[in-house]
Amino acid sequence: MQVSLAFYAMADQRSTRQRLIQSALELFATQGVTETTTRQIAELAEVNEVTLFRQFGNKHGLLLAVIEEAAVFKQFGQALVRQASETASLNDIYESLKAYATACLQAIESVPAVVRSVVGEAGQYPPENRAALGKGFTQANRYVADYFAMVIEQGHLQTHLPAEKLASLLNGLLLGYAVIDFTSEFHELWHNREDFLESVVILFLNGAFADSQRSLSPVRLAKLESSDSSVISDLSVSLVHSILQQAKKTSLQDYAIAYVFFGAGLSSSEVILLQRRHYISDANQQLLQVGHGTRQVPVNQWILGKRYGSYTRNPLTQWLKSRKDSQLSLFVSDDDQPLLEVELRQRWQTWTNGLLTPEGHPPAIAQAQQTWCVELLMRGIGLDDLQLLTGCDQSTLQPYAQRAKEKTALEQAIRLDQKN
Structure with a gap:
């Protein structure tokens, strides 16, 4: 009986922890980290505020758990590496990078208030929170670098930069886009997100891989032409x-x-x-x-x-x-x-x-x-x-x-x- 009670107590504790993390993420996403109070989080999770403090210490401790347990970067990076085994040409690399970049921005854009809060308040966070953010970026880089290393080896491609630097540049561009897009209004840097992604991936491939243009198939060239907004081809x-x-x-x-x-x-x-x-x-x-x-x-x-x-x-x-x-x-x-x-x-x-x-x-x-x-x-x-x-x-x-x-x-x- 004591074992059973201990088991249920541990299960209930995990459930409480997950409810608090999920509630925090929802509130951070809708109203930002600064405007969210621990009382609001506890009420949404249907627990006592004392329980929150016992589990995480304070709001920054809870934010740290949200960052660490979301594992967004890891999931996208792992999916990208899985695609590498099927990559046979630069056409495939284009599609894989576009999918990765889109998925990353999709995840970031689903919580714009969190991004704005993290950017604006990063200087106020304890060192462990900033370390968790750094760990997430490093984790993303590691998986994307592994992807580049695999496709470079499989395709016998020549690059101007090592795989780690390529990964850093790509993730830096994505994060930079998110920061600009979420913290400013009516800028004219890009027509829309699709325009940004298309431009980045094409420029990235042509700048990263030596003589990559010769490797582009007629299918890919047609795709580049269809992205030109001056060529309209509506369907019957x-x-x-x-x-x-x-x-x-x-x-x-x-x-x-x-x-x-x-x-x-x-x-x-x-x-x-x-x-x-x-x-x-x-x-x-x-x-x-x-x-x-x-x-x-x-x-x-x-x-x-x-x-x-x-x-x-x-x-x-x-x-x-x-x-x-x-x-x-x-x-x-x-x-x-x-x-x-x-x-x-x-x-x-x-x-x-x-x-x-x-x-x-x-x-x-x-x-x-x-x-x-x-x-x-x-x-x-x-x-x-x-x-x-x-x-x-x-x-x-x-x-x-x-x-x-x-x-x-x-x-x-x-x-x-x-x-x-």
Whole structure:
């Protein structure tokens, strides 16, 4: 009996500790470290404040536990190293680095208040807290350095810097982006996060690997060209509806994701950051809050002439009603973790398998957003309004306006011919 009581006491103690850590993380994320009190944390965890002090000493001790037990860097680094065994070319390196960078920023951006607090208050933290932060960064570097070392060896690649330095540069760039993006408003350093990631990875590869451009395959070169905002290639009506039907056959979640792509015009990097609380729906509208809640985008019922449900019953609401997990993310992986961009792209490939554009290419994921923008312009929205919805400047959107004019002129010409 004494052993059993001791066992349950230890289990209860672990449960209390985890509740306090989770409650602290939630409050740090919503209101920052400074504004969060130990009483608030204890109340959310449903324990006595004395218990918090007994477990962690003070708020900084609890913050230390949050940093150490989150193990975010370790998880991303381990996933990156696992991918190295499948890396065969610089195309694969590009995809792996993009996925790693996206996942890191996704994790950091999920708790912007924590980032701002940590940056602003780091000088007030005890040495052990700063050491824990340093340990997390070092841990990330170690795994990313291992990844670089493996792909360099497997691909017999020549680099200008050792693997450790490459890892430090990449992680430094990611952290620098997060600090700038979370501590300043309306900067014009990048159009959006996708623009930053694409630029960093391409520049990083071309600067890190000697003669890397010669190793880029025609597929990769085409991908670089498609990222040019002056080249707009929206998808046809029949192709869009075919993709949506393919997604519907795959799963409820896949159908919901495809619906968000074509109904709200979000990029893949924006989709994976969505949480349940970012979806707002009633009988008259449905909206998604994008970019830390600073921008709202409507989710259209009508997609290229076909209606996909109503505001209260559609692929997205059906997916949410089917959820049995407690994950905050709007879309999740098979193990109920937040969906990564690399997983999202794999799903897109499943939906578009066997489909080709008039140019003979598989539909690219970026074309969903392009299609949405062109459709809205053709339906009468102005460039100023589209700028607010997308967060892009007018110079970026001008090619979309030109494409919409071309399609409108073509439709008018066809109607004239049909009248005759």
